[in-house]
Amino acid sequence: MAREKNRRRQTPLIARANSHRLFDSSVGPLAVAWNERGLVGVQLPESSAKKTVERLAARANSSADLGATAPKWVERVVESMRALLSGAPADFSAVPLDDGKIPEFHSRVYAALRRVPQGQTRTYGELAVAAGSPDAARAVGQAMRKNPWPLVVPCHRVLAADGRLCGFSAAGGLELKATLLRAESAIPAQKRRALKPKTLQAKAKTLDPKVALRHLRKSDERLSTLIDRVPYTLASATVGTTLEALLRTIVYQQLNGKAAATIHGRVLDLLPGKRVEANALLSIEPTRLRAAGLSHAKIAAARDLAQRAANGEIPSLAELSLMDDEAIVERLSEVRGIGRWSVEMLLMFWLGRPDVLPLGDFGVRQGFMHLMGRKEQPSAEQLERHAERWRPYRSVASWYMWRAVDEARAALAEKPAPTSRKLSKAR
Secondary structure, eight states: OOOOOOOOOOOOOOOSEEEEEEEEESSSSSEEEEEEEEEEEEEEOOOSHHHHHHHHHHHHTEEEEEEEEOOOOHHHHHHHHHHTTTTOOOOOOOBBOOOSSSSSHHHHHHHHHHTTTOOEEEEHHHHHHTTOTTTTTTHHHHHHHTTTSSSSOOOEEEEOSSSSOOOOOOOTHHHHHHHHHHTOOOOOOHHHGGGGHHHHHHHHHHOHHHHHHHHHHHHOOHHHHHHHSSSOOOOOOSSSSSHHHHHHHHHHHHHHHHHHHHHHHHHHHHHGGGOOHHHHTSSSSSHHHHHHOOOHHHHHHHHHHHHHHHHHHHHHHHTTTOOHHHHHHHHHEEEEEEEEOHHHHHHHHSSSOOOOOOOOOHHHHHHHHHHHOSSOOOOOHHHHHHGGGGTTTHHHHHHHHHHHHHHHHHHHHOOOOOOOHHHHHHH
């Protein structure tokens, strides 16, 4: 597997707020933050009102008093949001936004999205065209995930090319996105029955290995031969909390399994009852974590993780179950030392998500090279293009790429050394 650089991922860059306000709505507690230039951010419901306002305050770097009186224009925004969520007409076109820290392309996308009428939707491709960059559909997806003003800039109105709901990073995930679209009648009536929460979760997260293997055998002849040779044994690991899983991920980075397990055990020994809890982890002196075997970078990452968990910024496993894969990547990559690859491993091995393709993984690319009989690793684009035939079971196919590497190594180890006669002829 690829080594992953430790790097700090910050929450989306939005302007500093002077004040923020929490309010109730038909979908739960929402919060807005503002300054003298306009609206700084909107926070959709978290698991509690406290977590909702804490997450917005952290994003907007605001410690303002929640009891501060909101100006009239902010109160009008709040009432318009309530109206929208109740299915009534709502107009946000005149709401001032402080977008000073927003990239220029994102600003164009947001401006185009604000022109999409209530009750209508657009695809990522259509929005790219409207923003003046027809080939930038993927970049539009990034803009949606970093949107500071959901509802006001209605990212819930953006769908995949085939009409699928995707890419919604709020705690409620696709269920909340479907709820928002229902509220403004943007989903055709005949499709609404298929968007109930249980159906959404089953469609996104259930993996039947027999069905997956049957699909992969039919869609890829070379992969089929590997499946015939190697039984599929990937199963989701048992984890108590998201905090526990992410701490383990940080400890295991760039280490072999045995060394990582030893250090992880030492860290757990420092916690009361070996229970991974945010405040307990924060109370451990960095010198003791260093003595347990953690590097300075991993100590900083573990403490950042614990602080975010204590602040309510780390979604629970129940909350993650309502979020799609890209939303989870975006949310958890905010933690120091946790990048895309780390979250993809969590998706595959801890959450059992069936359609994860870790393009940055060295082993997956190397396995593809061996499987296809190539002399060089594929580019990310080449691998992604070929992997389209593996959907919606790219996690299973990726697991088999690692097995292809195992086979190649075993074959190399069994290859007999050249005899002295062969060596002399070679010279």
